[in-house]
Amino acid sequence: MIAAAQPPIPLAVIGGYLGAGKTTMINAMLANPRGRHVTVLVNDFGSINIDAALIRERSDDVIGLENGCVCCTIGGKLVETLLEISARETRPDLLVIEASGVSDPVRIAQVGMLDRAFRLQGIVVAVDADRIEETLADPYIGDIARRQIEGATAIALTKTDLLNDEKARTVRSHVLEFAHTRIVFEADQGKVPDGLFFSDDALPRERIGSRQYAASTHLPANLRSFTFRSRACFERQQLKAACATFSSRLLRAKGFVRLENGECAEIHVVGDRVHIVRCRERQISESVIVLIGLFEQVDMAFAIDALASAARNPESLS
Numbered sequence: 150m151i152a153a154a155q156p157p158i159p160l161a162v163i164g165g166y167l168g169a170g171k172t173t174m175i176n177a178m179l180a181n182p183r184g185r186h187v188t189v190l191v192n193d194f195g196s197i198n199i200d201a202a203l204i205r206e207r208s209d210d211v212i213g214l215e216n217g218c219v220c221c222t223i224g225g226k227l228v229e230t231l232l233e234i235s236a237r238e239t240r241p242d243l244l245v246i247e248a249s250g251v252s253d254p255v256r257i258a259q260v261g262m263l264d265r266a267f268r269l270q271g272i273v274v275a276v277d278a279d280r281i282e283e284t285l286a287d288p289y290i291g292d293i294a295r296r297q298i299e300g301a302t303a304i305a306l307t308k309t310d311l312l313n314d315e316k317a318r319t320v321r322s323h324v325l326e327f328a329h330t331r332i333v334f335e336a337d338q339g340k341v342p343d344g345l346f347f348s349d350d351a352l353p354r355e356r357i358g359s360r361q362y363a364a365s366t367h368l369p370a371n372l373r374s375f376t377f378r379s380r381a382c383f384e385r386q387q388l389k390a391a392c393a394t395f396s397s398r399l400l401r402a403k404g405f406v407r408l409e410n411g412e413c414a415e416i417h418v419v420g421d422r423v424h425i426v427r428c429r430e431r432q433i434s435e436s437v438i439v440l441i442g443l444f445e446q447v448d449m450a451f452a453i454d455a456l457a458s459a460a461r462n463p464e465s466l467s
């Protein structure tokens with residue numbers, strides 16, 4: 150077989166800062182893939198790939214790339230995985246790469262374009278309209294979020310339901326001040342226009358730019374991730390209260406927790422928003438929470454203590 154005879158696989162990179170709603174957007178697309186076979190690559194900065202687990206509920210062709218930022222520390226693994234996908238006997242109709250919340254999606258697109266087996270469908274960047282101003286103003290991580298928006302070929306504003314119309318307009322015009330695209334839309338429940346994923350138009354290669362990277366990483370030195378595990382159960386309010394005690398260092402937490410009645414729930418923490426949502430179809434024997442933040446060792450120990458003391462019956466069950 151001559152690989153070059155096959156048409157290139159459309160590649161969509163989904164970027165956006167931690168907690169902006171990338172996974173929700175991908176799951177909304179997978180709910181109606183219009184008969185196409187979609188392969189999803191999910192990069193998670195943490196060592197446990199929670200997003201990949203959430204997407205696997207919708208698709209059986211999900212590949213996790215965890216434990217680092219795919220555009221720097223585990224870049225080689227991305228290249229290998231792309232080669233494996235392009236060499237498949239039956240290639241996907243679309244490859245979606247979910248960048249980690251700290252990755253630069255342009256870097257990922259550039260890696261993808263090194264391989265002629267792919268063509269760029271677009272770089273869609275999710276922007277949490279409720280939190281983006283605060284994120285951009287942060288001296289440590291503001292630059293990461295800004296680069297993501299600059300590199301977007303389309304921007305999906307999420308969580309606009311939390312804002313009034315005037316605030317939503319202000320956020321939109323601020324984002325447009327430095328975005329290089331004019332394509333901005335509101336992603337209600339993660340829904341984006343079909344054409345972003347499924348269209349026959351490829352973006353010209355020049356569109357992803359020729360940004361040069363001198364350093365091997367673009368991340369702050371104290372950006373760390375760790376995992377809390379416990380076989381004990383949580384009561385919702387106590388778990389929320391525990392998260393609040395270390396929220397100043399925390400950028401994102403996500404995972405699956407056991408509730409007191411033995412049920413499983415998803416937990417999502419973004420800034421001071423803590424969501425605990427029951428997931429009936431999932432059975433777990435232990436709680437697993439991945440935390441990402443600007444942590445020193447002492448902060449990680451503090452957070453683990455806070456979570457451990459919020460958990461019920463740790464001795465009898467572990």
Ligand SMILES: [Zn+2]
Nearest residue numbers: 218220221252
């Ligand atoms: Zn990176």
